[in-house]
Amino acid sequence: MKFFPCYPKGYEENYKDMKLIGNSEGWTACKSFVNQAIFAQVGNDKAFCERLPCSINGVHQPNIPEQSPIYALSYINDRIQDLGLNGAEGFTLNEIDKRSQVLCSAESNKETESRFSKNPAICLDLAIIYGLLHDGYGIKGDRKIHSGQTINEYETGWTLGSGLSVIENAPTFCG
Numbered sequence: 341m342k343f344f345p346c347y348p349k350g351y352e353e354n355y356k357d358m359k360l361i362g363n364s365e366g367w368t369a370c371k372s373f374v375n376q377a378i379f380a381q382v383g384n385d386k387a388f389c390e391r392l393p394c395s396i397n398g399v400h401q402p403n404i405p406e407q408s409p410i411y412a413l414s415y416i417n418d419r420i421q422d423l424g425l426n427g428a429e430g431f432t433l434n435e436i437d438k439r440s441q442v443l444c445s446a447e448s449n450k451e452t453e454s455r456f457s458k459n460p461a462i463c464l465d466l467a468i469i470y471g472l473l474h475d476g477y478g479i480k481g482d483r484k485i486h487s488g489q490t491i492n493e494y495e496t497g498w499t500l501g502s503g504l505s506v507i508e509n510a511p512t513f514c515g
Contacts, residue, residue: 345369346444346464353460367437367444367463374467379475395476403478410485412473413496417487419465427487433474434481440466 347353347362354360379396395401404410412420417427423439425431444463459465473479490496 345373346467347460348463351460362460364444367441367467370444370463370467371440371470374464374471375475378468379471393478395478401477406483410479410483411491411496412469412485412487415465416469416473417489419462419469420487422459422462423466427485430484430486432482432484433470433479436466436470437481440470 341359341361343363344360345363345365347360347364349362349364351362352359389398389400391400393401393403412427420427420431420436423436423443425435425439440463444466473485474481479485488496
């Protein structure tokens with residue numbers, strides 16, 4: 341049995357040979373847990389990274405130019421909607437942080453109970469998203485991020501990027 345800060349109080353889930361029990365320690369504890377479990381090595385770039393700046397596990401991650409728009413797709417879009425943020429208008433990591441603080445607080449109310457009943461791992465999801473964008477990709481808290489199902493009226497998804505990569509690197513055959 342292990343208490344887990346990202347699950348609501350009393351929620352139980354079996355993971356491998358361990359029972360995780362939610363103790364709802366709040367957003368800060370959940371965010372800290374995720375940071376230590378996934379992103380802790382990011383701050384130690386020189387130990388892992390051959391070419392700065394680095395993201396997760398010392399993998400080079402070029403800086404995103406300030407003038408370039410950032411689009412977060414698929415699951416990120418779904419979770420920010422759970423926070424009441426509008427991806428088309430844009431949002432910031434500071435807004436995710438502030439709203440997650442309320443949603444994932446140790447205090448329970450009808451709104452948080454409703455959201456937890458739909459997705460008990462919502463705070464874990466939000467902490468991973470926040471960590472990925474902030475600690476993994478180095479996006480500043482006040483930088484505008486856009487999200488949605490379409491960009492310039494084209495439907496998006498993570499598979500689109502993967503498909504474009506495959507096409508770009510595939511040999512071209514003309515019949």
